[in-house]
Amino acid sequence: MPAYFIEAGDPILRIGDTELLIYPNIPGTVLSTAEHAVDPGLCLRAGELLSRIHRMRLPRRPFVAAGETALWDTTVDVPWARLIRALRRRAGSRLTAVDAALLTHWSEAYAAVLPRLSRRVSVGHGDLAPRNVIVHEQGDAIIDWEHAGLTEPWTELAVLALDWSSDPGGQVRGPAFLAAVHGYVRNGSVGPPDADALVGRAGRLLAWSLYNAQLALRDTTGPHLQRVETTVQLLHVQAESMVELTEWFIQAS
Template identity: 40%
Template structure:
């Protein structure tokens, strides 16, 4: 580990680059005779608070694992999951076998969706770790009239200013209600961050874990898990996520459709981040990511009435899938 701390990422064996990770380098390596997953995370002045966020996310992962919620936390090295190296930080994980539950060519599986809902409810019931207590659960509001200047880095997207301004107004109106509830969450509980091997399901990538607004995270998760190969949303799969969530927490408040507006706030924050990165570092790959976020905002606007109605459908019993599988 001294070699890693001094030499940084290059001190590790090159290994095999793995798919996934919008912002990071993730590799399978053999280190001291052990197969590990190594993740390099950018840190430094451009990423204020990143090391703290990583430590916070891993604290949530360890808490979730202790509660049987299938988490895969990073190894502790000198009592910390984060190894600070020149230009960033490194986390080391066990090499967990498996693949994401949804193949690109297949539609969502309702058993997987029911499990996702049950697991999310379990996460939202976890006690708030002390390190997370001061963290906010929502993304900041961008004033509607700020979008034209922010879009200056992307002239081809200038026509989306009205869409962003509309969602900014909606998010501003919903913000007080969304701010009234906070829970522990994963922050990116999508199929790509679950590894399935036989009957086993394991959740990875906890770097965004911490305080969340539960209805917002439910909306994000339900729409991620119920996505079809053509980019639409399957009603039965969405219902399965909702059924799983309610079944696992019958005394817990049902997710509210206002979480859809919270999801729009998340998409706007991601759009703004990528526009800023494009202005500083050039268009690729940041403008493509901004375009995808804008497409999601448009899809949600076009389907919001339908999706809101899905929240009101009576819940149904789902398959008997253990939450800690």
């Protein structure tokens, strides 16, 4: 769903120091609820939508010129144990040394697969979660393109499959996960499937955790600490189900 052009082909509306994108109003249903997110039929459609985005001939040059990369930086050098101790002391975090060990484990795993995953690049949406898809009479509208840019396609698929197939407690529903991957593959995929993309998804969660942890140390009243703790829980769930997730990913591919 494109934004309106304000003037001279520029979609950005500037009001003082604020920059805005203005989109048409679309009557429909935003797929942001838990019951929508784990529906295999909708997950199948989500996978198809992502495949269509990846196969679009979108220019990469603007993103490359801006210095953008397809994946998130490794967090292997982050002192997670020290960071969590600081969060406990200064922000009242409930995270423990067990969580620090988990973050270290995922950081090392992500650093190991990053060189290989980085070889494949396409332009993606960046946040194709249920909250950013509107179902209306004419079909599906994808909104919130502010994170669009270079991506590793199979990693974005892993992120989508887990986002759409997880219940409110973070547990992954197998039929929904399989449907999301199958929808992507049957509509045409970019390159051969790679189950290491699941580790790439953990890399995204690590980057999000680090970003919010740094903010939580500066602002203990904001939502940042809760975001860190929620994300760490997702990493625990993924670690516990990694064997099954890998089997599903390969099976559906």
